[in-house]
Amino acid sequence: MDKRYDTMNTQFLPVSQSDMRARGWEEYDFLLITGDAYVDHPSFGPAIIARVLEAEGYRVAVLAQPDWKGPAAFASLGRPRLGVLISAGNIDSMVAHYTVAKKRRHDDAYSPGNRPGLRPDRATIVYANRIREVFGDIPVVIGGLEASLRRFAHYDYWEDKVRRSILFDAQADLLVYGMGETATREIAGRLASGTPISEITDVRGTCFAARDPGACAYPMVEVPSFESVSSDKRAYARANMTEYNEHDPIVGKAILQRHGRELLVCNPPAMPLTTEELDRVFELPYVREPHPMYDQMGGVPAIEEVRFSVIHNRGCFGACNFCSLAFHQGRIISSRSHESVVREVTELTRHPGFKGYIHDVGGPTANFRRPACKKQLKAGLCKNRACLSPETCPNVDADHTDYLMLLRKLREIPGVKKVFIRSGIRFDYMMKDQSGEFFAELVKYHVSGQLKVAPEHCVNGVLDEMGKPHVEVYEKFRQKYERLNQKYGKEQYLVPYLMSSHPGCTLDDAVRLAEWLNKSGRQPEQVQDFYPTPGTLSTCMYHTGLDPRTMAAVYVPTDAHDKAMQRALMQWKRPEKRPLVLEALRRTHREDLIGYGRECLLRPNRPAAGSRPQSGGARPAGKPQDQKLKQRGKRVEHNDVQPKRKAGWAKPKARKNAKPGKGRR
Template sequence: MLQRGWYYYDFLVITGDAYVDHPSFGTAIISRVLEAEGYRVAILAQPNWRELSSFTDMGRPRYGVFINGGNIDSMVAHYTAARKRRHDDAYSPGNRAGLRPDRATIVYANKVREAFGDIPIVIGGLEASLRRFAHYDYWEDKVRRSILLDAQADLLTYGMGERATRQLAALLAAGTPAAEITAVKGTCFLTKDPSVCAFPAVTVASYETVTRDKRAYAAANLVEYDEHDPIRGRAVIQPHGDRYLIANPPAMPLDTQELDEVAELPYLREPHPVYDTMGGVPAIEEVRFSVTHNRGCFGACKFCSLAFHQGRMVTSRSHESILREVTALTQHPGFKGYIHDVGGPTANFRRPSCQKQRKHGLCKHRDCLAPTPCPNLDADHTDYLLLLRKLREIPGIKKIFIRSGIRFDYLLQDKNGEFFADLVKHHISGQLKVAPEHCVGHVLDAMGKPHIGTYEKFREKYQRLNQKYGKNQYLVPYLMSSHPGCTLDDAIAMAQWINKTGRQPEQVQDFYPTPGTLSTCMYYTGLDPRTMQPVYIPKSPHEKELQRALLQWKRPEKRRLVMEALHKAGREDLIGYGPQCLLRPSKAAAPAKPAAGKRGQSTAPAHKKGKSPTRPGRGPRRKHR
């Protein structure tokens, strides 16, 4: 401020992350958008929340304070799915944990209220977006009220906040009291008079009701999910005590020209230099030479927060904008010729899933891809294919990888095989990661994923293309344990499927109940909100540990848990020496050598359930990559 000759500034932006001036970080985008509107913006990154002076050092902003907890929910940043404290934080300097508080948005907002009194406070980012309604909180194992109340904030922005932020900034700068700002799409506010709602609205069960009635919680969660549509969505009203939370309909996604403008603001694409002596900010490494070409995802996985934050309507940047960005990256002193990703929430989405969406929005109670693709699905990779081909021609580019998610079921629906061929020939860095997640039908239905036969068709075609083009590239499946609907028997079936494929997964994601998602609703209520039918929930930490171990059954340190799980499920048939077995018996239970007898006879015990005898000694040798 002193170097710029500023004796005042307009807006303070506070974040739970270290400051990285790159368009993959929400704080950078919002701050640059405000700057482009002509405002003076001060950024306060990871303030010491224990000291009030950390919030007052730059003085009081003229118009207001925007607050986010960081690129991810602060509780997810701090705790594993087993509720164990993490020892690192990629969004902090030197990968250090503990530089932000638990529930960062609430803590920062309360400190700002203490420091500046009645100044307008707007909370946003992923943490606020997913917690805008009464929500189940996994870490406290209870339903919490809207974050807007606990933060003592005036307004909340949800989703991708550029439109709402511009409108709010203009209103606040014009002197409009925060209490009178009630008609901005993509925002939430509290009122004692619900009639001030400026849009058609639907009312869901109150915070008090959803706290004591799980069916009411499930019904409310489904409405909140369904109304998150910028075209057909209505405002959602939820009473909290003597006040009403009003969530206005979502803002329209930015169109292509607007996305280009936001992407090409003057980011320095690096962490602030103050972090250089602290070990840097690790989160920049994956995105420094990556490009985001789209927003939104109509994949609609029920455990994913994207549908409830960015939304399901896909929009994308122009070829010209992306070409300019990649060309500029080739001039970066650290660039070695490799673009790590040209992706987004789902890399191979560059258009709405069907033409109907542009006018009517996305369908209620119908997913575009699962359990089977919608007949109206318009699967076409032509535009993405042309973009990648143009990027490959830029001087200085050696290779362009696609590392963000590929939706394999969408790819298979494209009858033109050019993109799949180009993907295999040019855009894989040794292995392609995709997400079948599970192999059991009813578990996949709960997840909103296609059945495993679709993945197996994709795998077969992927292998054929690799053989055709002389490539030796692996396919790495992302798998998830303990999702609602998954029993111990289902986890065992998954282990058997992994055994059959002959490739042990390196990483397994244990289901993590994050606020707002339909899967989290299932976890809390034991009901599928889409059908109101009961769903089995693996809740105990030990059962979750057993299910996770089964998906990594070859690891020696998992043997005890896998053995326990097989005995518990009555699946001792999977303990033995046959190719279908998961574990060899313990040494104490190893079969004795067969007694001498006639040639060709064996005294080895027959396998249970009338199956053929197992071979004594070591099982058949198998190749594992």
């Protein structure tokens, strides 16, 4: 590390007994186990928790990606004095390992050298059970995204069944859900004071097991039991909606759910951090790099996305039904101060690899800097109502002034050439900002060739099930984006994320999406199938066939072949997709999209000699020049697919043949 950059003389936390001896430690307080490689950066949850505890005066050692096939690795650092904290890492271990088709992934960006297989399936459970094997009754606290999303009885896509709360399978004493700094500090303080872990039952943002509802210290509501939600899909949907609605730090109640003779008690969520608290968390002395033990293994690829990026906010009131953020970080926004972000970017300019570009100033949603409305901080979140869909609530305050002022300050820092926004933005929220000033400066200064947005689909019925705004809002946004690019002489593109096979999306809807893309002259290079991750409303729809918001029936594409057809329709020009697209068009009786017209998706098969061409924008079998070639005895070929059209998304009308770089989902 360049000493000019390492101004705080930071060092990694111990990862071995020799590291602890070098610090003069004869014992340590907490062992933190993570399923990711050890990257000491505030984009990695385990690093934040470790540094928060260190700032409180505790001695913390890190055990990253231990060999779970035996107990030796878990005993290698010795027994900690106070307890063990366990996280599967930044993402659910099953999502890290498997594609939506349930096939093994060939890489893992959170592991050294991009190597897969360095953590087990269901890492939280495996690690916790190994710790019990090695240390017996030591206090065990699980947290992170995997534990957070699986805190209740939940549908597990990979086993295609309802599993009980991860708290019981992990044999843990406590489960910390959401962003766990406050809860972890409180738990650590009580353990240090000698309070038995069994008596720590009133910490907000935690779950514990009990036998008696009287163990709960808060107003409570009980949801159907694990046994009920495992056998009754309507009960599962009711439970899921209650769990979602009560995830409210202002007015949310504790939730109880029986698992056999035991009772899961989920205390209300912790309050979001204040601006001052969030500043302190992000300005702890992180090294901001992967541990050097990975250097010979190729490093940790995940750092490349965040090394020169800044997180300025937390939470998301966009609340897309398929997204886990609302069930993890929550829907109330908290933000860092301008001064804190400026200090971080100034420090980044001293990094030896910095070339003048801040890659992102974002978060879960880049353009959220304040709660959706003033009411939220006093009365909590509206139940059974979303802030932005299907229409933006009239109470939403869509003022971007604060974010705009922050970006202007960052652009003025010496050494900074460009400040980009690469996190997703909510275009519907932008369109409600009457001033338009942020939109203009976004186009002028903050787009690195491509702007990521997420319309997800074009059929409003499907968008309603997704919790997304109607397509008309996206079209108005796209048109304004084009106008601004033309006004400022920019050649920049939109990269719209699109999803196939979401609950509510029929094959007819998928054909309409392909038509919409074709009319726009677009075809995505990458498409995303709906991935049912634990805890979300969309996953509830997938499992139950019910919309938990209304209890109305929802069509769910579950057949692998039907899902393949939906996916193929989004990439209809690819020759290898032709058989699936052809089958889909015939199944939906849309043969009118097979022909030679501009509206057609497929060209007809070459007709047999002497037969007439197929209908649907049909034209004579050969062009005049083809007839001349035939007279000369030369073979004439006609492609079965359309020729490639311009690849830009919402391309300004400046150059016809320019192509953007590849987008990434």
